[in-house]
Amino acid sequence: MTSTASIDYSTQNGLDLMLDIVEGRSPGAPLAKTLGFTPVTAERGHVVFHGTPLQHTTNPHGGVHGGWYGAILDSCMACAVWTNVPAGSAYTTLEYKVNIIRAIPQGMKVEAIGTSDHAGRSTGIARGEIRGIENGKLYATGSTTCMIFKIP
Template structure:
């Protein structure tokens, strides 16, 4: 099946989500051609030594959304992997911040390299981080 069909099957519960989603308290909530949305509920288990949610959680959320957005553009037999991601952290995230929503959009699909942007917002709709990324596209199987 195509990348979009695969992710739609995951959303429908026909395929299991990847294990990282439970580890990071995140889930894929919507997909469409060139876009993917994840939500995440941070808690104290995600805290770093200075008492805020570790930036790695937010980066993982963005990397997952960017990757899945690109996946929606791929035909059957094509895979992807991140080449580069640049994250801008705009405000701290705490357990009390509430659910995070991450929306990623493909800015340029490609046969070899694809590009995507993403934004993470908190429960009040304020942006907490943004990202741009490039992803290598390759045949699988």
């Protein structure tokens, strides 16, 4: 089992921690591996994940489950907020919203783009979108509010 316990929030800021995950120096969230997505770029206020929903991410009708859209959007949006969090602090999602525009076919490669619009002492706000990598079509959008807090 992969753990995020090796992440040291006390000495690194969120951008450095996110870059460690993108560059393979730290483990990412185990959920991302299970659901088939991974962060590929990170800069202050902006994170991109790539993902491919497979059969194990479908609903009983064979379509990609709405939870998959939510998981990749929550990840890219919250991580975009994280890139603005100072050392000694962490973040968590308070709420998020997903708007599914069209169905993502199983096996199609997509990118989820998260952009932070605000990150203060106690809250962060971000928006996201899922687009097809090859066709550029918009498949879903989202928004989030995150809580930012000091690590005791």
